[in-house]
Amino acid sequence: MRAAVLGSPVAHSLSPVLHTAAYTALGLDDWSYGLHECDEEGLAPFLDRLGPEWAGLSLTMPLKRRALDLAAAVTDLARRVGGANTLVRADGGWHAHNTDVEGVAVALAEAGIGAPRDAVVLGAGATAASVLAALRRLGLTSPVTVLARDTARTGEVTAAAERLGHPVRVASLTEIGDHLDVDLVVSSLPSGACDRYAEPLAAARADLFDVVYAPWPTAAARAVSARGGRVVGGFPMLLHQAVAQVRLMTGVEDVPVEAMRAAGEAELARRATAAGA
Template sequence: MKKLYGVIGSPIQHSMSPLIHNDAFLQLGIDAHYHAFHVLPKDLEAAVVGLKALGVAGFNVTIPHKKAIIPLLDEVDNTALKIGAVNTVVNENGKWTGYNTDGPGYVAALKQITATENKHILIIGAGGAARAILYSLVKEPGAKVDIFNRTPEKAQHLIEEFSLQGTSRAVTMAEVVGNMPNYDVIVQTTSVGMHPHIEDSPVQIATLKKNAIVSDIIYNPLETDLLKQAKLKGAITQNGVQMFVYQAALAFQYWTNRVPDVHRMEKIVTERLGGTTC
């Protein structure tokens, strides 16, 4: 019998998850189907019960349900609890178990372009994506992470919550500008620069050092203004497509114990967004 997987969120109609997961099932000869389910916040509890009743084998969770779903699950992985968000749910012998693949997926994507040990890193933003990425990045040996947020108190709270006072700092815009030549990696986690506001940029990078890594988790547009400016400075840039596909690949592995072709996933997403791949 064909297994059913999916993603729940609101809005959900533009999700590219069905494209990459259904293609991966086909490529690996797995008899399964992945479907996007539009679930409003008021219907979340009923949806979780209904998905279990239907015998759904697993599903992804996206905005606005990543936090709200936690108390509705039978078990939650420790990483997801620390991050405070679940983006992947697995049906484990009739029990819903929640995981978070956003942070590990981001680090896996970053490792495609650079080693992550002993890096001085700037994270821009202190929201849900920043939480997941910070939690995973600080596990890398020798990582030193600064956080810039428009509300400095929110960045400081995040540092204290994760007990990172010895390795992380909440920095002001002036400190970001002053420290810019020292950063090895800059990670942009906010919505600044996303379509339709494609001319916006969260920070100025005039003194960015050559060969720094600038990573923006936005993938619409494929190249934000921040990435354009970084490229002009000689930086190595990465958009959000790789994070998207690596977190998806980890979810796929949780469900099937099979490893999908991540590069094929990346090609599908990039081409759908109007870009080209090598």
């Protein structure tokens, strides 16, 4: 059986390492996992070319919303969040799932951040919508403040919040200092973008979940950790969303999480060493 990760850019993806580690640990010697560069226009023809030996696909940006249009069936969660990061072959068609929400929720719970009373999310993209769903799953009921670089481009995350039935407030990232009296700050910003806010984060009481996994730790993560705050990086989220994908694609319930974790951490260490050489 075959599976792969698709996206653009996708060369940096850790998914092949994580999924292959799972197959090896499970003894699935006839399974393979590849990597393919694919943009939105290319997704439909790519799917059309796939034979019955294909079990599933992992999707990164910019394909998560396009997948909803092409799937034969979409889970309620993927529809509410507004994006799918997983396509699984079922009943002759592709079924769209969102495992990013599980990735966020399990990563936070694993770090002991199970039910924050209040939270702020930095960024308003597809990941922010999954974060909202995960926080709701963990039991957060209070409104979440979404801080965006451009408040005029928050329509998708506010629409997702409405579908999820969770209230949000929108404000500018330039006002971050006014919104940090919370239990948890989640940065869904690109690599390096949260670091400029290290100083106000260091002065706040909030724990930090930064979705960046390389390079790690980020300046923001170091600042929060230095004053005793709990910090969660992007790798645990990536790991646990992949665990859920392996479960969906293979049908195996007992997925080897620790084997996948070890393989991912080893690859990140190898890349860090290579970058510093």
